[in-house]
Amino acid sequence: MLGSVYALVGMGLTLVWGVVGIVNIAHGEFVMLGAYFAFWAFSLIHLNPLFSVLLSIPVFFFVGVLIHRQITERLVKQHELSALILTFGMSILIWNLAQFFWTNTYRSVSFLSGSFPLLGLVFSQSKTVSFGLAVLISAALLLFLKYSSWGKAIRATSQNPDVALVCGINTRKMRMITFGMGIGLAGTAGTIISLQWVIFPQMGATYIAKAFAIVVLGGLGNIHGALVGGLIIGVLEGVVTQYVSAKMAQIIPSATILLILLLRPTGLFKK
């Protein structure tokens, strides 16, 4: 069920990659910041983590917009390597700052730690709630992109920016909004992750690895692919953890990337 949360992270990464043309290596750091956001809100002002999830959507969207305007906008249409180097640096800076201010102590949000039986199976409350939230947010994102006029304009910008420009679409603005959405998805995924997993400054690395596997699996820039890819990675991890070991489960992202690049470089789904 964690796969649905991975899908959120992956969809954010692939959206920004496809529309803005930036590979955001620091994407995982915003997952980490989202998790800390929920943690501090919970421990300092006793904010219900579910409320943090809701709140994190606009907060991280705004953070993303700000970062794009101030920093990443200059990477648009530049060499891909510039974006890689800049966002890599951003990644290191962010987790080091997190380490400096919040120390390496593992944190967690103790909330909804109970479980409930259903149809003869036992479900953890927090996992079920996470799954529900992630599905809800994914569905909202897909519907937004498919049917709203802004969503259409974002797809248009992704598929042919030159033509989007002559339609009178402010493509700069669309890129800014998309970057905001990408960071918003990462941050929100982080708050959801905090409901059930430990929080520490370097946690972003795990999630960026999974997100890359998801993007490669689903096809670059393919949102639906990322959704399915996230679920696949999640299920694979669950199965391997259950039947082999949790250690082995950690090689899944890298193994997936390797296999897909060897066997089907365009991803599982043809775009």
Next chain:
Amino acid sequence: MMERGNQEILTTEGLVTGYGKMEILHGISLSVHSGEIVALIGPNGAGKSTVLKAVAGILKVNSGKVSFKGKDITNHPPHRIVERGLSFNPQGRVIFPDMNVQEHLDMGAWTIKDRLKKEEALERIYNLFPWLMEKKKRKAKQMSGGEQQMLSLARALMIQPKILLLDEPSLGLSPKWVQTVFEKIVEIKESGIPCLIVEQKAALVLEYSDYGYVLEMGNNRFEGSGQSLLTNPDVRRLYLGG
């Protein structure tokens, strides 16, 4: 000089622009009057497409002036220029491959905020291109090159522009589709929308044009009515292949 339409819709005066430090246009002056199809021809690298990009605000103008309906629009952002009623169809596959016909027309109407006006525009376009109605849900990548070109024309006409700029509308099309496209352009002109067309197929576009400009190496070389350029011995020898 022959008599031209009564009203100047679009003019450029001494347009200078280029990419980075490389100057492509060294001072282009031209005008499009109401009710005209104006051709912009010349050899490769003459700067024909560059003129359109500069006019549409996609390329920064270094000096000179672009006026549209009497207002200076030099270096305005592209979406502002579209809002004023200038529609530009760039060269190549001017489509969103994974979007359907209806979505293309929605995007064409992006600058129309009024829902009722949007509906009217759709109805007008489906009247002008009846066959698009049946292919509403068809994705652009599943259409032929000719159909794609027509779709992009339809998209560009959604805002009911005051002028239409076309960059090589015949590119990559079969002779039959080329004729269909040009007949549609004449129909568009007759509905009151003047067109400025860049074409590699110079003889063809001059047949349909009221006026034409010949560019060479980023400078104005010849101008005159479509017929006069077609019969001009210098133009024939240099650009129309004898």
